Amino acid sequence: MLLYSAIQIDQIREAVDTASGGNTPENPNNYDPKKLWRVIYPFLIAIPVVIGVITAFMSFVAWKLHDEFAWTIYKHISADLRMKRRYLIFQIYIALLKFDFFFFLGFTIQFLVILLTKNDIEFILTIVVIPVTILILLAASWFTRRENKIGASFVIILYFGGLSYFLFKLVRMYHGDKVSFYLIARRSLTIFAIITVILLIITIGVAIQCMLNFDKGLKQHVNRRKPTDPEDKHQMQDFNSGTNQINPPPRMEID
Incomplete structure (x- = not known):
């Protein structure tokens, strides 16, 4: 921004x-x-x-x-430095997926609003790409959490496809017979495309690193679990509604 x-x-x-x-x-x-x-x-x-x-x-x-939150991470990951490093790489990967979504969506919306006409086949294809991209990013997170190597490998291949798409758009904006077509918003589109290309390259590297960390004990930490710490259980009970509160036992009256 x-x-x-x-x-x-x-x-x-x-x-x-x-x-x-x-x-x-x-x-x-x-x-x-x-x-x-x-x-x-x-x-x-x-x-x-x-x-x-x-x-x-x-x-x-x-x-x-x-x-x-360092103490919370310590309680769930323990003091194992290698496990903490794997967890950090996983967190970086999830953050990169969110950045990828923002910049890809920003580039696509500008492309649709400023440049394309509704009668162009590229307009329809660009519209279709938006939900497909969302599904790919959600699948990337899901496969990484479940440590699914086949799914994660397929997502990385799709990353290379997205990288090729943005490189093609960059070249097309400055060379070819449609240079004048992009002059209206070429500057902002170029910035978004370059940032997205850089993020995709970093995302591919971090995704490969996450795959190398599969089957090393990280899966149980990244998936959602019920709190095992008594202090965490007490905090969970504080957020429950009043209908879930336990009534105190009745008192005995002595006449």
Whole structure:
């Protein structure tokens, strides 16, 4: 979002200049482009600044939360450094899947809204790719949690297919007979495509590392379990509704 908010400054400037081209005495647009730019420019600068500050603050909070949950991780994973490293790789992989979803969806939506027409076959194919991508990412998480080597291997092959798709789009935006077709949003699409390619390469590497960690005892830690610690059981009971509370035994009265 920080990169996108910085890119949109030049895009909005180009839009203002383009709109001012029709501002003639015979057909006025009823606005001065220079005056309009002076009004909106401070807001366009403030957007990436605010996003950057909030991102830095959220990074600090996330670091503090990691320290708070370190004890919980220790209780479930134990003090085995190798097991903790495997669990960390698994967590990184799940986080990468979420980032992949965001950037792929961002690229696809821009592609649909800005570039394609409804009569184009590529429009229909791009629409179909969205739910398929969601299913692939969900399957990647499911196969990794169950340590299914065949399924995880198939997902990695699909990653290479997605990588080829984005590389093809990058080349197509700058070479070929459809270069002018992409000029409207080529800058933002390029940023999203490059970031997605980098994330896919990292995701493939981490996915292979997760496969190498299969059958080494991590499966029982990543799957959901009932709390075995008495303290955790007590916390679970505190969140239960009032209908599940245990009534105290009746008292005996002595006349």
